[in-house]
Amino acid sequence: MRWTHALMPAVALLGACTQAPRTPHSAFPLYADRPDDRQCLAKLGTTRASFTPLPDRYFKEGCTQLNTVRLSSLRSDDGSLGVSNLASVGCPLANTFAAWARFGVDRAARQILGSELVRIETMGSYSCRNVAGSDRLSAHASARAIDVSGFVLADGRRITVLGGWTQGTAAEREFLRVIHTSACRRFGTVLGPNYNADHANHLHLESSSSAFCR
Numbered sequence: 495m496r497w498t499h500a501l502m503p504a505v506a507l508l509g510a511c512t513q514a515p516r517t518p519h520s521a522f523p524l525y526a527d528r529p530d531d532r533q534c535l536a537k538l539g540t541t542r543a544s545f546t547p548l549p550d551r552y553f554k555e556g557c558t559q560l561n562t563v564r565l566s567s568l569r570s571d572d573g574s575l576g577v578s579n580l581a582s583v584g585c586p587l588a589n590t591f592a593a594w595a596r597f598g599v600d601r602a603a604r605q606i607l608g609s610e611l612v613r614i615e616t617m618g619s620y621s622c623r624n625v626a627g628s629d630r631l632s633a634h635a636s637a638r639a640i641d642v643s644g645f646v647l648a649d650g651r652r653i654t655v656l657g658g659w660t661q662g663t664a665a666e667r668e669f670l671r672v673i674h675t676s677a678c679r680r681f682g683t684v685l686g687p688n689y690n691a692d693h694a695n696h697l698h699l700e701s702s703s704s705a706f707c708r
């Protein structure tokens with residue numbers, strides 16, 4: 495596929511690392527052509543998520559977008575799940591996120607809150623930045639983490655991490671803890687309000703080989 499201008503604005507909107515991406519090594523963008531990557535995209539297709547594969551990109555400071563997708567929507571048992579504010583997401587992370595959204599979040603919303611999930615609100619995924627207070631690149635710098643901030647239900651309720659974790663109704667607090675626990679079973683690293691004040695308003699969900707759940 496050729497680089498298209500249709501893809502350019504999405505890249506330009508991707509958070510802090512918008513300055514001067516390196517010139518691609520060839521005149522053509524580098525789409526995933528590795529077997530594992532193709533397999534990952536095929537698997538994401540079977541979840542019936544709506545997504546667009548994005549070309550591989552290399553940025554300054556070592557930030558990368560490799561085998562990423564622009565995720566437009568996911569599927570629940572009965573319908574489509576919207577996702578807000580997500581641009582570039584690594585394919586393995588997108589697969590884990592799709593499964594968590596359907597089997598972890600939507601089903602918990604039905605059981606605990608009595609209404610199905612229609613949208614997951616996020617604070618984004620890719621961002622070229624270091625882990626706060628360190629000189630180590632964040633998983634966000636390679637599109638391997640999503641910050642989830644809230645959930646919209648079919649009955650119109652909106653439950654946010656910031657508003658619901660300690661101040662929500664008993665059911666909302668239970669819902670947020672249940673989906674936090676289910677995230678810990680699926681993602682390598684999960685950081686929420688119990689971790690530190692930086693995470694008071696979101697759950698950091700990261701593809702990693704570790705098992706860190708706070």
Ligand SMILES: [Zn+2]
Pocket residue numbers: 634639640641697698699
């Ligand atoms: Zn994060």
